[in-house]
Amino acid sequence: MLLLLDEFPKLGSLPFLENAMGEMAGYGITAHLICQSFNDVFSKYGDKTPLFDNMHITATFATSEPTSIEKVTRRAGKALEMRESYSDPRSLFGRAHRSTSQSEQQRYILSEEDVRGLDDRKQFLFVNNTKPILADKIRYYEEPFFKARTGDYFHGVPAAYEQRPGAADLPGPASIDWRGVRAVCAPPEPFAGVRVPKPRYSGADGPAEVPGAPEAVLAADYLTMAPVAALRADDDDGSL
CATH class of the missing domain: 3.40.50.300 (P-loop containing nucleotide triphosphate hydrolases)
Structure with missing residues (x-):
């Protein structure tokens, strides 16, 4: 392993x-x-x-x-290498004989x-x-072996996702990991196995709070790779 x-x-x-x-x-x-x-x-x-x-x-x-x-x-x-050193002494009456020595360094x-x-x-x-x-x-x-299996993702292939202007570069941590990205286009056959819970309404005050409902909706859009058309980019809490 x-x-x-x-x-x-x-x-x-x-x-x-x-x-x-x-x-x-x-x-x-x-x-x-x-x-x-x-x-x-x-x-x-x-x-x-x-x-x-x-x-x-x-x-x-x-x-x-x-x-x-x-x-x-x-x-x-x-590593060991041989180095030569030279000695060229000078005497009172002129130049003396030069001596050479070798040593391992x-x-x-x-x-x-x-x-x-x-x-x-x-x-x-x-x-x-x-x-x-x-x-x-x-x-x-x-490498040809890997290029045949992965495709060329480094030269000209469009990205699978792009940032939405309304959610890009917001200060602070994002409340939802995948918020701020959406699919460029939907696949021919969207994945239909995700069940999105419907929010329960409570009178005239609008939709009741259902824990996890916005996340479930976003998860469905993320898994189907379909454009997030139902969410407003300027809505911070992700409600519908």
Whole structure:
């Protein structure tokens, strides 16, 4: 089973996840955690978190955040290289003989500029028991296998929904999650399985309050993907 958590630091600190990372593989669970930077994780779990210790594969991309750059360069490790040094002493009577010496020096495989200036189509892969890998990104919307199944949603295809001017960019949280969007056009055969409860009337005061009735109406319009013609855009409480 794959446990995929995109932007998982936004969920806050999850102690049970932090403690179970080392035991998940024994139960057939593979965790795929996605975050923006190392600091994004440290802000919720602290800089001593063992989350990264249990990662078999780590994929990183270009970044300008100093902490992430340092972590990537350190994870890539160091290499030995031979360096020459020259000595050109001067004597009282003129120039003396130059001497040359060689020595082994350690340096980081990746420099800060290598991480900061990484090409947008490249990524670094760090796999346990394997040297660092410079790999090509796989963009699913450019692969023929996936394009044949998903369509090209990035170049010229109209959006399925659009915002209504009367409900767009209103201050404060929306009372209804799907309010502010409507279908561009209705499908040929609207879904007819949604039953919308009819509001009960109480005398001359208008419709009585039925808990959940406006939400049910909006849910029906959302599921059928039909234009919301019965709702007024300037009506804040969503009543009919």
